Amino acid sequence: MSISSSVSRGADYFKRNGLLATLHRAGLAARRALFSSRMVLFYCDVSTLKPTTADLQSLPKVERHTNQIDISPHDLQEITSFWSPKLARRRIKERFELGASLWLIKLEDKLAGYGWTLQGHTVEPHYFRLGTDDIHLFDFHVFPKYRGQGVNPSLVGSILRSLAAECQGRAFIEAAEWNKAQLASLRRTPFRYCGSARKFTFLRRTMVFWHESKTVEREHGKQLNQASIAATGGQGSGISDLRR
Numbered sequence: 092m093s094i095s096s097s098v099s100r101g102a103d104y105f106k107r108n109g110l111l112a113t114l115h116r117a118g119l120a121a122r123r124a125l126f127s128s129r130m131v132l133f134y135c136d137v138s139t140l141k142p143t144t145a146d147l148q149s150l151p152k153v154e155r156h157t158n159q160i161d162i163s164p165h166d167l168q169e170i171t172s173f174w175s176p177k178l179a180r181r182r183i184k185e186r187f188e189l190g191a192s193l194w195l196i197k198l199e200d201k202l203a204g205y206g207w208t209l210q211g212h213t214v215e216p217h218y219f220r221l222g223t224d225d226i227h228l229f230d231f232h233v234f235p236k237y238r239g240q241g242v243n244p245s246l247v248g249s250i251l252r253s254l255a256a257e258c259q260g261r262a263f264i265e266a267a268e269w270n271k272a273q274l275a276s277l278r279r280t281p282f283r284y285c286g287s288a289r290k291f292t293f294l295r296r297t298m299v300f301w302h303e304s305k306t307v308e309r310e311h312g313k314q315l316n317q318a319s320i321a322a323t324g325g326q327g328s329g330i331s332d333l334r335r
């Protein structure tokens with residue numbers, strides 16, 4: 092996130108929650124950036140997923156949107172009012188312009204959470220280059236009153252099954268190592284661990300430092316040599332090869 096975005100988010104947080112809460116939040120963000128900035132990366136071979144055997148009627152409703160027009164104003168308001176509305180609206184617009192899809196999950200017709208997907212590339216510099224068929228899942232959010240009820244695994248599972256019909260590549264997602272809720276949640280999805288790494292972007296160059304990527308090599312070495320997960324970073328990106 093850019094410095095101006097962080098400042099704008101901080102200002103909105105201050106308006107809503109006051110000085111003490113903002114200082115506490117800023118301290119937490121600084122501690123996470125300094126001491127737990129590592130990300131845990133996961134992958135899923137979507138084409139190997141089997142169609143669900145559950146009764147589709149009993150599953151929560153999941154909607155896919157590829158533009159803002161058909162998102163209900165109420166849902167849009169819910170999504171954007173959580174942090175900085177102005178920033179959130181700008182991000183949504185930018186993401187749709189890049190070709191991303193926004194997936195909404197609803198319980199009893201009420202918005203319970205959402206997540207984004209983008210095929211072939213990522214919004215921000217990533218840890219490795221995606222193949223044209225690969226899909227990045229990012230920015231998942233479950234509204235507080237629905238947390239701990241399996242909403243996120245249900246949304247992620249539903250997205251992966253939908254993508255299986257149209258995508259021959261791999262899906263990727265990552266979670267910060269401090270985000271125990273997201274890590275626990277991803278364990279309930281078809282995603283599998285593929286490594287952990289840190290990345291830094293400085294003067295438009297991204298450097299990636301892998302902490303661990305051997306599990307995938309050991310368990311999936313054969314596929315890894317052929318698959319896009321092994322791709323190196325873009326020209327001059329400084330993004331390292333996952334196999335190193």
Ligand SMILES: CC(C)(COP(=O)(O)OP(=O)(O)OC[C@H]1O[C@@H](n2cnc3c(N)ncnc32)[C@H](O)[C@@H]1OP(=O)(O)O)[C@@H](O)C(=O)NCCC(=O)NCCS
Pocket residue numbers: 229230231232233234235237238239240241242243244266270271272273275276277279
């Ligand atoms: C991470 C997140 C998407 C998980 O969604 P979820 O639908 O609650 O996921 P699950 O139901 O699988 O619960 C996962 C874990 O959340 C934690 N959890 C349970 N109840 C909770 C509650 N009321 N509030 C917060 N966290 C809770 C638990 O650790 C749980 O794991 P456990 O059951 O093994 O103890 C959600 O907590 C969230 O939106 N967090 C803020 C945004 C975020 O971190 N997004 C992910 C990074 S992009």
